[in-house]
Amino acid sequence: MGRAQPGRDDLGSAYLQAHPRGMEWLQLEATVASLTFEQLARLAETRVDDRPLRHARRRVVASLEFAHGRIASRWVRWADTFGLPHPPLTAEPADILDHPYGLIEDDEIGIYVAGLLPVYDAALAILAGDHAKPADYELLSASWRRVCLPSRFTPTTLYGPHTQDALTALSAACGFPRSCLTRMVRACRAISTADWDPAADTVHQAALRLGYPYRGKCLYWEAVARAETAMDESPTRPELVHALWGYAAVQAFAGQLPAEAATLLASPYRAGGRTPPPA
Template sequence: MSAIGRRSRDDLGRAYVQALSRGLEWLQMEASVASLTFDQLARLAEVWVDDVRRQQARHRVIEALQFLHGRVASRWVRWADTFGLPQPPTTGDPVDIIASPYRLATDLRLGRYVAGLLPLYDTALAILAGDHAAKTDYELLSAPWRQVCLPSPFTPTTLYGPRTQLALSALSARRFPRSCLTQILCARRAIDNADWEAATDTVHKAALASGYPYRGKCLFREAVASAETAADESPTHPELAQALWGYSAVQAFHQQLTADGAALLAGPYRAGGRTPPPA
């Protein structure tokens, strides 16, 4: 197992984030990623300029984050999946992985899209560095995000919309008995992968139609963490994460999915006996 794989259950360290001097901003950051719109992406690309000052500030912040490089690299791997970017090699040097999204800005096929995302990467570095980085570096690197994404109408309690708490409560699998997890896993494996992928696609289309294209993927990353905690192994069975996400997604995207699609996605979770059967 790679070093990143070992860290994936809590890739940034819950205790570190809670003690972070800019911890509240990190929560705002995560909420803004889940609620990011294409309009915001376009505006971020317009205001982000990778000049020498920003490059130097980024280098200083990355140096200050040496003790956290592996965990930051793990987050970059997650974000590559969330944003649909090429995955960096997960067995590579963490510093190389941290640099990977910035190299994509030179790709003519991705340049404009990546330019809208890089302010988020810069902001994440600046926030996570906390008091280990100069305030001027934080202000420079986070300026585009603060200008475009703040104030946000969403908070950590509403980042998936009005049914956020219902969706997140479905991910409390750490309290499930092992027998329940086994039933959930078996029920998910009994569903044909093509049928599951088709139902999954309806969630991402619903997120896109709502104007927040990354909500489904961000919710899935939370389901992965929940599955790993519940199973006490990292990585764990992908089908377990899928099953937890499926039920959670049905809660978040209530009435935006077809009845058949919602029933299929919620079925494995319900098989664990943790919810009443649908009416």
Template sequence: MSTSGPGRGRDDLGRALLAQHPRGEQWRQLDVTIANLTFEQITRMGSLGEERASDRQAVRDRIINRISDPELAGRLASRWIRWKDTFGLPMPAELDDPIAVLQHPYLLARQASPDHSGWHKVVLPVFDAGLAIAAAGHDDTGSADYELLIAPWRQTCLPSRHTATDAYGPHTQAALRVLRHAEATPAGVVRRMGRVCAEIDEQRWQAACDTVTEASIAWGFPLRARSLYWETVPAAEDAVGESPTDTAVVNALWGAAISQAFAGRLDSDTSALLASAWRTAGLPLPG
């Protein structure tokens, strides 16, 4: 698992926008369910998403083409980048055009060869749900569009037994305390953590990340680790007061947080390496 990637983090729709949006709570539910998707759920969503495929594409095009608020378009495009990274999808060549970014996963699924289109298509219901929640209208047409696009995710993932308090498993709160502590730590200390993390041998760090990925898959929740990475991004940006910030800073905080979230699921050497930059700064870990 690479621990780098463009885009904003968990709060990429913005606290103010979410607070004012009539479907803001659903967006938060979507966040939690993505972190806890199983391969079985992804497959089921993909199968449901194949129903009325041409109607769905028409609705996607209509909603995207009607987005007139530049802030909403930009923030939603940032989330698309995050999800593309989370699902391992190719990035669009042009990142500066939000509408092109929003269209890209659908274009990718249509243009992919039959041998490679399966995964591209099976994850589209996640993008559909995000598009429906954030941008579908509230008139009769918009409500019908919303219902069509939201259905595969809602039928597969709701009700969910997970909430934001346990989105990354039973040690979620310990992981989130790491991020809150980082936000309250002097920026210079956090930057030093980033420098320490950057000095770790790249192969050793990648091996540790691969171990985390394997543990996440074995746990049955293949996206938990990467979802926590993206929650770490805004915490790192807040901690050092810049956006975007150095990937090494994000990695240092994510390593400490994931060592807590995956407590008992990683070998001691991997956990120690992941948390090493944090410990070098003399900061305590909750666990």
């Protein structure tokens, strides 16, 4: 089944509520979950002269020194989400922030990375908030705003029409008693990797068919954050992450998954005893 990546949720709701661009960050997250390959190609085409961007990046990163750890944690998550080489977890936060920009020189993935860097730039610009010069914010976020906005999706619909069902299931788990969470962990451990992995892959295949290839991974990271909150530990037990993600994925991708796969993915969460039996 793999394992949950380390790191307590780096941009929790309290932080974003107090942030001057918190709502804009939520919109960025919605566009990441709904990012298409066509948009990636258009984002890559916006790259012309990187020198002004590099200067703006350095200024913004310097202004964000107080939040390097928070943002570096997001970079680690996005490396997994986008299928990029993983930055060393032991590296300094500033080095992790530089990591995706160095990948542009890789002949095998450089074009793909070129489409993603405007997303990273927009993240820096947004999180810098009032610490960034207006001109740097405009420059770093311009490509993302031009290609990805306005979006069909909002923070409440970022996983499609069943977003709220999925997010409600994740939020509910944060209030479950430890005994319930323990039953979920045990139920997930009882499922072999040979059975779980193909079922989980049906989620990612469904996301591809719908045209939003990163939805499954984005939802997985929602599950990581909620599992850490539920257990009050970071990193937390990967089996709990998978149990929460599996059930949430079945909700988010309702009608898109094979019935057998959906039943398996939902079973560890149901084993906690807090949901009605399947119809």
